[in-house]
Amino acid sequence: SSSNYETGKIIYAWALGAGNFETGPDAGFVVGSRAGIEAPYLVLQSHFLNAVSNETAAEVAEVEMHATSKFPEKVISMSLFSHNQFSLPPQEERVEVKAKCCMKGAGSADLLAYRVHGHQYARDISLAVNNESIVSGDAQLPHFFTKDAAMHKLRQGSDWAATCAYNTEASNTTVTVGSGHNDEMCNMYLMLSSHVPFNSFCIGYYDGDGFENDKFPDCMIPEVVDVEGRLRVKNVLEMPELGQVGGLHLGYQGNPNWLLIFHRSGREMLQIDNPEPISEDVLMVWDTLANRSVTTFGRGLFNLPHGLTVDRDNNIWLTDVDSQLAYKLDPSGKLHLTVGMSNERGHDRKHLCRPTEVAVANNGDFFVSDGYCNERVVRYDARGGVVAELGLPDANVVHSLVLDDCSNTLYVADREKSHVRLLDADSGQEHPYIDLSQFGYVYSLTKDEYGNIYALTWQRDVPVRKTYLVQFQARAALYFQQYGSFQLMPIELPGIEFPHDFAVSYNFQEHALDIYVGETGPGPHGKVTSFSFAL
Known part of the structure; x- marks a missing residue:
C-alpha cells in the first residue's frame, strides 16, 4: 500500500480452512517503496463476524509470508471485479449480477488462482473472457484462493466478466448491496502471473458494463525530461x-x-x-x-x-x-x-x-x-x-x-x-x-x-x-x-x-x-x- 488499504494493491486474502498457498517457482508479489512499485507498507485486515464475543475470543488471524530480495521471473498481481450498485428482488430462484470490463493490454496473463466473495444469498461466481467460461466458485464455501489447475491464459484487449448468481427465495424483502455481513456482495479476485504486474479494479454499474481502474506502473514518459x-x-x-x-x-x-x-x-x-x-x-x-x-x-x-x-x-x-x-x-x-x-x-x-x-x-x-x-x-x-x-x-x-x-x-x-x-x-x-x-x-x-x-x-x-x-x-x-x-x-x-x-x-x-x-x-x-x- 502507498498509504493505507483504500489506495493500495491487494496481495492475498484467505479464510477459515485455507491451507498453504505456493505461488510456484521464481514467482511472487513485489513490494517496496521504489517508483513503479509504490508499496512501502503491508496492511493486514482481519474480519470477524462478531468483534467481541465468547465465540471469537480465542480466534486469531495470521499469515506467514516468505520474502526474498531476488526479483522474481514471474510477477504476481491482482485484478478485482466488483459490483456494488445493485439490489436483488425477493423470492427469486436465480438472479445474476455482472461486472464486465475490457481489460487493457497487448498480450495475455496467466490465471494463477481466483477467489469469490459473496454473502448469504450468493451461490456461484464465475469468470468469462469474451463469453467463454473460464472458472467459477461456490460463494457459500470459505473465501480462500483456489488454484486454477488449467492455468488459463487470459487474453487482454478482451471483455472480462465476473457474474454473481443469487438465490433470494428465502427473503421476503429486497436484498441490498453493502459492506456489512447482512448485506450482499459481488466480488471476484483474479491472481495473475506475468513478467509485469497487472493490478486493476473493474467496477460494475447497473447494466453490468463497468469501468476499469488500472493500477499499472506509470510508464508515461515525463513531460520535462533530461x-x-x-x-x-x-x-x-x-x-x-x-x-x-x-x-x-x-x-x-x-x-x-x-x-x-x-x-x-x-x-x-x-x-x-x-x-x-x-x-x-x-x-x-x-x-x-x-x-x-x-x-x-x-x-x-x-x-x-x-x-x-x-x-x-x-x-x-x-x-x-x-x-x-x-x-x-x-x-x-x-x-x-x-x-x-x-x-x-x-x-x-x-x-x-x-x-x-x-x-x-x-x-x-x-x-x-x-x-x-x-x-x-x-x-x-x-x-x-x-x-x-x-x-x-x-x-x-x-x-x-x-x-x-x-x-x-x-x-x-x-x-x-x-x-x-x-x-x-x-x-x-x-x-x-x-x-x-x-x-x-x-x-x-x-x-x-x-x-x-x-x-x-x-x-x-x-x-x-x-x-x-x-x-x-x-x-x-x-x-x-x-x-x-x-x-x-x-x-x-x-x-x-x-x-x-x-x-x-x-x-x-x-x-x-x-x-x-x-x-x-x-x-x-x-x-x-x-x-x-x-x-
Whole structure:
C-alpha cells in the first residue's frame, strides 16, 4: 500500500480452512517503496463476524509470508471485479449480477488462482473472457484462493466478466448491496502471473458494463525530461548474416527476453520485385539476456521481408513487399495461410500491392496495411476471406498499423505524410489524425504490455538525420469514443541512421522502457540497437 488499504494493491486474502498457498517457482508479489512499485507498507485486515464475543475470543488471524530480495521471473498481481450498485428482488430462484470490463493490454496473463466473495444469498461466481467460461466458485464455501489447475491464459484487449448468481427465495424483502455481513456482495479476485504486474479494479454499474481502474506502473514518459540522464544504449547487434531488418517482436514464445527478428539476408528493396525466395533463414530468435542466437528459420518462403506481428496465440504474421503476400505461420514456424496473389501486384480484393504489416483481433480477424501502392487497410476473417476494404484516401505509403482492441480503433502510419490515421476497425470511419510532422516520417507503430502506443519516426531529409520514439498520451478517453487530442512525448534515439521497425517493453525490475530499433542499412546490412530509458 502507498498509504493505507483504500489506495493500495491487494496481495492475498484467505479464510477459515485455507491451507498453504505456493505461488510456484521464481514467482511472487513485489513490494517496496521504489517508483513503479509504490508499496512501502503491508496492511493486514482481519474480519470477524462478531468483534467481541465468547465465540471469537480465542480466534486469531495470521499469515506467514516468505520474502526474498531476488526479483522474481514471474510477477504476481491482482485484478478485482466488483459490483456494488445493485439490489436483488425477493423470492427469486436465480438472479445474476455482472461486472464486465475490457481489460487493457497487448498480450495475455496467466490465471494463477481466483477467489469469490459473496454473502448469504450468493451461490456461484464465475469468470468469462469474451463469453467463454473460464472458472467459477461456490460463494457459500470459505473465501480462500483456489488454484486454477488449467492455468488459463487470459487474453487482454478482451471483455472480462465476473457474474454473481443469487438465490433470494428465502427473503421476503429486497436484498441490498453493502459492506456489512447482512448485506450482499459481488466480488471476484483474479491472481495473475506475468513478467509485469497487472493490478486493476473493474467496477460494475447497473447494466453490468463497468469501468476499469488500472493500477499499472506509470510508464508515461515525463513531460520535462533530461534524456541524457535517462537514456543509455544497452547493446548493438550486428553480424554478417543479419540483413536489413524488416520487423521486430519482443516476447517471442512468451519469453520476455526473446527478440524475433525478420530480416532480408543480404537483399535490398528495389523498384521492381524480386520473384525468387531468399534461400537463407530470414527469421532469427535472439536471446537479449544471454546475448546469443537461439534459432533461425524461414528459408525459401520470402522474397523481401517487411512487417512482423506475433499474436496472443504466438502465431507469426509477416508481409513480403516483393511476393505481394501476407503470411501466417503457426508457433512452430510452419506456414498456415497466405492472402494476396503470389508475385502479382493488384488493387482489387484478391490482390495486395506491397503490403507492409498485419494487426490481429481477438476474434481471429486480421488487418493488412496495403501498402506502398494501395491506399487502404484490408480486413480478413480468420480463414483469409476478405471482410472489408477500409479506404485511406490520399495516403502516401501505408507503412504500419496497430489495433487498440478495447476502443476498436486502428492506428495506421501514413508514412510520407507524417500522419497516424485513426479508423474504426468495423466501419472504417476515420477520426482526426495525429500529426507527427515535427518528428519526421512515420515508419512504425507498436504497443507495450499495457497497450500504450508508440511511433517510430525519422527525419531523413535534413543534413543531420534524427530518429524519435514518440509516445501517445491521450488527453481524452478513447474508451468512451471521445477522439480527442494527444500529448506527444518524444525521445530522440541517437546513432540510428536507417530506422524501420521497433519494439517497446516495460522493464519492471528497472522501472524503465526497453526499446529495440531495427535498421534497413547501410546497404544490404542491418542492425538492432537496444536502449534503456529510465522512467
